[in-house]
Amino acid sequence: MRVTQSMLSGNMLRNLNNSYGKMSKLQDQLTSGSKITRPSDDPVIAVKGMGYRRDLAKVEQYTRNMITANSWLDSSDESLNQVGEQMKRVRELVIQAANGTNTPEDRDKIKKEIDQIRQQIQDVGNTNIDGSYIFSGTNTNQPLFTPVAGGGKEINPNLNAADKGVNIEIYDGIQIQVNTPGKDLFENINDMMGKISDLLGDPSKNGEELGDMLGGVSSSSTNDDITTMHNKILEAQADIGARQNRVEMMENRLGIREVNVTKQLRDNESVDYSKAITEMVTNESIHQAALSVGAKIIQQTLVDFIR
CATH class of the missing domain: 1.20.1330.10 (f41 fragment of flagellin, N-terminal domain)
Known part of the structure; x- marks a missing residue:
């Protein structure tokens, strides 16, 4: 299969976009302290989180009920x-x-x-x-x-x-x-x-x-x-x-x-900071390496191409 310059450029841009996406997700996790910022990030975690919050809401209501019960008694x-x-x-x-x-x-x-x-x-x-x-x-x-x-x-x-x-x-x-x-x-x-x-x-x-x-x-x-x-x-x-x-x-x-x-709830949603930071540093290194290699592979001018 013939690999053209456009194919190299397209693959590099696609990989760079994926790399940006991973770093953006990790940055969101570090900023928010949560593994997900929207349900689509991980539907399983989102559904479990809804269940845990529902349980906590019930606990809160029962606590108020007990205050009333103690008052009457x-x-x-x-x-x-x-x-x-x-x-x-x-x-x-x-x-x-x-x-x-x-x-x-x-x-x-x-x-x-x-x-x-x-x-x-x-x-x-x-x-x-x-x-x-x-x-x-x-x-x-x-x-x-x-x-x-x-x-x-x-x-x-x-x-x-x-x-x-x-x-x-x-x-x-x-x-x-x-x-x-x-x-x-x-x-x-x-x-x-x-x-x-x-x-x-x-x-x-x-x-x-x-x-x-x-x-x-x-x-x-x-x-x-x-x-x-x-x-x-x-x-x-x-x-x-x-x-x-x-x-x-x-x-x-x-x-x-x-x-x-x-x-x-904390174990389900809270981010592991040490793991997230490690992944962030790793992805940044990979991203910088991709940028460096891509700059060498892809010729930026016609003169560079025919030289």
Whole structure:
């Protein structure tokens, strides 16, 4: 096959263009720190990168969900802890009121404090987080207690799903209940407080009947006494604590997943600088050699050609 001058020129220019392309790609990698700057550079790396970024986006969303879950659980625990502390004070007041030596004025003072504690517990039942009532089941837009004619509050009669749980997804396919339906618990406590108040306001009721409200082994428990209510509060707090521990474990798991996916994304896309620099230097040397050899092979003028 006859090799002409135009063939030499064409081959040299084509090879030089390829060399420029390789150096341009390596320069882009060194500048951006990534193996690819567009999906067409390496579709496999691009598709894997999309998957890793999708996983990181899910991790970010689950992290936000866990912040919400912790907010609900912490608030529920703190609220029930307040109610538990109030139950201790109610016990002290009932023990004091059960003493037969109290005057009507003494009983009236105790009654007033009991009524204030009852209102405080109702306010706790209406605890609101970012516009959501945490003890109203799935009726998060409605308070647990609503005002009634003549003063005071009662359980909201419009709560249709007050015993339902509010679930939040905290991992792939894993949901956790973040609320504590409080309708039954707060209603029972509210009724018990009302009964104690009525006993204190009735002069015909003696200390023994008030003592029965204490509950426990030594009294005739009626399942609506102070001991029973306090135990129910502690049971609810124990349940919240278990869910808090579960969220904490899932947070650790999510943190490990984030670290692993971030490493996979880095290994998939990040350029190996030592390797890229070595290839860049090698390609520059080859390119310069090609330019030098090409200048000698290809004659630049007719005089050089016929000499």
